[in-house]
Amino acid sequence: MLKRFFIVLAIGLAVPHLSAQVNVQLEALKRLKGIDLDATPAIKKVVLDLLEASSGQAAFVEIVRDFKLRGHEAELLRYAQGHPNDSTGVEAIRLLLNDEGLKLIRAAIDGEHAADTVAVLANALAPEAGPVLLRLARDQKKPLALRAIAVSGLAKTKTGAKELLTAAKAGRLPADLNFAAGNALRGARWKNLRSQAAKLFPPPQGLGQALPPLAKLVAMKGDMANGEKIFFRPQSTCATCHQVNGRGIDFGPKLSGIGTKLGREALLLSILDPNAGIPFGYEAWLLKTKNGAEALGIITSQTDDELTLKLPGGISIAYKTSEIAKRTQLPISIMPPGLQATMTPQELVDMITYLHSLKQAKP
Numbered sequence: 001m002l003k004r005f006f007i008v009l010a011i012g013l014a015v016p017h018l019s020a021q022v023n024v025q026l027e028a029l030k031r032l033k034g035i036d037l038d039a040t041p042a043i044k045k046v047v048l049d050l051l052e053a054s055s056g057q058a059a060f061v062e063i064v065r066d067f068k069l070r071g072h073e074a075e076l077l078r079y080a081q082g083h084p085n086d087s088t089g090v091e092a093i094r095l096l097l098n099d100e101g102l103k104l105i106r107a108a109i110d111g112e113h114a115a116d117t118v119a120v121l122a123n124a125l126a127p128e129a130g131p132v133l134l135r136l137a138r139d140q141k142k143p144l145a146l147r148a149i150a151v152s153g154l155a156k157t158k159t160g161a162k163e164l165l166t167a168a169k170a171g172r173l174p175a176d177l178n179f180a181a182g183n184a185l186r187g188a189r190w191k192n193l194r195s196q197a198a199k200l201f202p203p204p205q206g207l208g209q210a211l212p213p214l215a216k217l218v219a220m221k222g223d224m225a226n227g228e229k230i231f232f233r234p235q236s237t238c239a240t241c242h243q244v245n246g247r248g249i250d251f252g253p254k255l256s257g258i259g260t261k262l263g264r265e266a267l268l269l270s271i272l273d274p275n276a277g278i279p280f281g282y283e284a285w286l287l288k289t290k291n292g293a294e295a296l297g298i299i300t301s302q303t304d305d306e307l308t309l310k311l312p313g314g315i316s317i318a319y320k321t322s323e324i325a326k327r328t329q330l331p332i333s334i335m336p337p338g339l340q341a342t343m344t345p346q347e348l349v350d351m352i353t354y355l356h357s358l359k360q361a362k363p
């Protein structure tokens with residue numbers, strides 16, 4: 001038996017880089033999984049050669065898994081980061097949920113591939129990932145968008161959802177996660193956890209009506225023309241900070257082409273949870289001058305001896321560096337949360353439909 005497999009494998013290896021060949025060999029190999037490779041050096045060599053030939057491919061992950069190979073953690077992690085939303089990427093990260101692997105994962109969360117690492121970890125639905133995700137969620141030095149992904153990953157497993165609820169009840173979950181945690185936990189699969197979540201994180205309101213969950217809002221149909229009216233009507237306040245095609249006040253990002261930058265879900269999030277994704281250059285700064293005045297705004301230019309701050313309302317003020325006593329970047333957006341409270345859920349969806357239709361600045 002073994003000999004025949006070996007022959008199939010050896011023939012395949014003559015052309016190791018053809019993926020069809022690799023597949024044939026893999027099929028043959030699959031039937032050998034679980035075999036003690038150390039007791040069968042010839043097969044071990046075939047397996048290791050095949051592993052090398054399939055570097056960077058799904059087959060690599062399968063071979064490591066099927067033969068319980070050790071010492072390939074770094075490459076598994078790279079594969080997982082490169083495929084955060086597919087099942088083999090998730091498989092790769094799951095193979096790393098042991099002491100050694102978790103160390104690598106924690107280091108990756110502090111490194112340049114943090115976003116992909118957290119995304120794939122959140123997709124793993126693994127209780128072992130819980131402590132890592134919870135720690136990240138609570139770390140306010142990390143970007144809120146990353147921490148929100150960690151929260152949604154936690155809420156997908158029962159242990160993770162419980163950990164989140166326990167942390168929230170004990171006051172150990174920073175308040176800037178309220179939206180993300182509420183949204184994820186109110187939609188969790190377990191009924192009693194859902195009802196605890198609804199008490200801890202009441203759903204955002206739209207004119208006195210509880211907003212449907214995010215996924216439902218994303219799917220609702222809206223009326224573009226009405227959405228334009230909602231955006232510009234005074235109680236919505238949007239136009240006091242945003243311009244669309246020259247209309248409105250130029251303070252926050254111009255929204256004339258926003259429909260090409262953000263999808264419906266991201267548009268909804270930018271209103272329901274403005275702190276989650278602050279575009280570069282629109283961070284909030286608090287300046288204190290030496291004569292005791294304070295100003296909150298966006299820094300639009302700065303040189304060695306001067307700094308310009310744009311204030312809500314669109315006015316810019318130039319400050320001499322020598323006048324400034326202190327400047328602090330705030331972790332929150334100048335766009336206030338809760339603006340949807342002046343509109344019904346349907347009006348909110350109408351406005352999102354309008355914003356999503358804005359693909360290009362018009363002269």
Ligand code: HEC
Binds near residue numbers: 237267277334
């Ligand atoms: C007080 C000023 C202010 C008001 C009022 C305001 N925004 Fe904003 N908005 C900002 C700022 C500043 C940003 C950039 C920082 C951020 O994303 O939080 C922003 C970001 C956005 C973004 C994301 C833009 C991008 O390029 O990523 C959208 C969409 C948006 N606002 C829509 C709205 C809508 C719709 C309303 C009304 C319901 C509104 N804003 C009200 C100041 C405001």
